Amino acid sequence: MAAIGAIATPILVAALGIVGWKIRNRIERQFALEQALREDRVATYNEILEPFMIMLMTDEAWRSDPKNKNKDKASLGTQKALSLDYRKCAFKLALIGSDGVVTAYNDLMQYFFSSGEREPSEQSVREMMSIFGILLLEIRRSMGNDATALDKWAMLEWFINDARAYRSKAK
Template sequence: MIDKDTLDVVTSVATVMTPLLLTVLGGLGWLIKQKVETAQARQDVLQAKQEAQIARLRELEDKLREDRIVTYNALLEPFFLFFTTDAAFASDPKYKGKKKDELAVSKMLSVEYRQVGFKLSLVANDEVVRAYNRLMQFFYRSNSDEPPTEQTMVRWIALMGDLFLEIRKSMGNETSALDRWEMIEWFMRDAHHIKIEHSRLEFEEKSIPG
């Protein structure tokens, strides 16, 4: 059994130590609180920076999308002229006295059009640039001094369909299930016939001994 003197000593020590322990524990609690608040503040700053970066990226993506649309429209204008019906072309006042094919070719060979092509190489993705390059290489190899043959037109249209499809994918439809012919059906009444003719030409090319 604890005697009275020992109990008094323990009580005295407890009386002295209790405030000290409370002070120490209070100090530790404050330090822990400060560290938690500092860590939280850093996390908040980091999150704010990340959100700002995401917003900036979205802003740049929207601007890039707008630039692409403007570039694509300018890029495709000569090809739309090629495939505009004579009646529709003649009815447009701004084309009065002009020949459709000559106008389209002159646009494609102009300095302004080359500037559009240069911009395309900067803002478009790889597949759009490759599809456009294939189309233009075919155009350059064609004899511009003579009216295009039906076979030439069929190949042009196929390459243009490829370009349309790659443009569609670059605008957020990466998993598109459409093919090159479905991309031109909206403005070409005989798209199905052209598709059959193109398949025939491809078969003949593959049948020619290498």
């Protein structure tokens, strides 16, 4: 009986060591992959958001930048959003973005596809802002802020003047 214990103990220790090493190796590999993807995601998220940031920027802020002299922000934002480079970036987003970000981006794009060329109403602007706020919130979560206490409207308040007014109307 003692002989079995003397043989089993080193085998058990070796087996547990191998299992522990495999688990540690998998965790380290996952962490390294996440770190590498993080930089790529940040760049992709910034490119995806650029046309929206241009179009949602106040006219005053747009005119105050000398680089924007004699440029129409709506046409520039639309031009960027319809470019081949933007499509490539959106494709990249679908590959490397988190599930939540991809879903929120899809919802936003489907909203624009379904709204077509009609003149936006106050209700449709509120809907668009709500969906855009969800996209920003999902990006925040994918960057490591899973337990954020912010909501979709709080994500908009820093750059949309009347975000709080739209928030109160949405309740």
